[in-house]
Amino acid sequence: MSNERNVMTPDLLAALAPGFGDPVHDTQTVFRTLLDALARPGTIGVIETPLPAATSANASTARAGLAAFASLLALADYATPVWLAQPDAALAAALRFHAGAPLAQEAREAAFAYVHAAAALPPLEAFAIGTPESPEQSATVFVRVDSLTGGAPLTLRGPGIETSCSIAPAGLPERFWRERAALAPHFPCGIDFYLVCGDRLMGLPRTTLVEMH
Template identity: 70%
Template sequence: MNPSPQSAQIALSMLTPGFADPVHDTQTVFRTLLDALSRPGKVGTIDNVLPASRSDARNNLPHARADLAAFAALLALCDYSTPVWLSQPDAVLGSALRFHTGAPLVDEPQEAAFAYVHDASTLPPLTSFAPGAPETPEQSVTLLVRVDSLTQGAPITLRGPGIEDTHTIAPSGLPARFWRERAELAPLFPCGIDCYLVCGDTLIGLPRTTRVELN
């Protein structure tokens, strides 16, 4: 694992504020993330844990480009032992993650425990990420992808654990190949990729156990 050169130093002058109450806010966000993965397709909301961007602007504080839900999720999940890959260079987000969590940034998606894709059109093939090994399937990437909307795209039917029968979602902004590439990973179970689709302060969990049918 090679730390990214862009993360060599923390730029304190470009530091986005993190959680006001790190212990309580981390627990709150983690519960939301866990619920989203255990109930695939349910829209979860993360609020009241980070300064609003307008407040940051009034105080001349830079704001990480990541949507609120993505930034909060990374703050809650990452630590010094979880390498992070960002699909687009972001000095503000990188500095905030390193300062608040200690997580190193890496240059290659294969090296990441967590990956954030701010522009879904730049999402690399899912085979670029680590799916874990049969003996250690938990050592796979958790992927966070920002989408245009969670409700205004073509309907997609979900089946699997955590869903009583079926559940329909309608995210927009993902490349069409995402669903095909995800289905191609299914035979690797228990290996695979857990994914969150994020939009603003909301998110949807897509664990590796969820099967998808395009309507």
């Protein structure tokens, strides 16, 4: 897959989605939600920061949903390339304008990635997993799912989980779980995931073991 190059044309500028109303406070609020989601895998977090862009039916970033857009705004900056799996010139323009984030042309170049169509998720080997010396130089990937509940049940174990917990996201291809398990031997390298749906998200850090039923 390739991305559309983001060009800030007059049309895009005219339709540019508003960013955070209070950038410092809103960024901190979203960041805390993201940290908590990774610290407690399997729990569902809610992005409560208001973003007019995500609540307006005509907004350029409505497609991404509040959780994905707000998270990328809070995390991305000029030093963190963002890769959009599905071309979205308006979303790219908003990220570049509000966060100053460059748009990566390949998944492996990305510090953050957004996959709007989970069925079109590229093989996980396409993303950076870091190195043993610098495991933090890996991608954090946001994947939009149909729902965070109602799918096939899965059991999570690992740090942040007392014994085990069950999740049932709907819409992820089954190969996702197999490919993710194949990354486990490379720890501390790996990929941290967020599953997003509307204003809700769930963290899935590289340290979490997932058992399919």
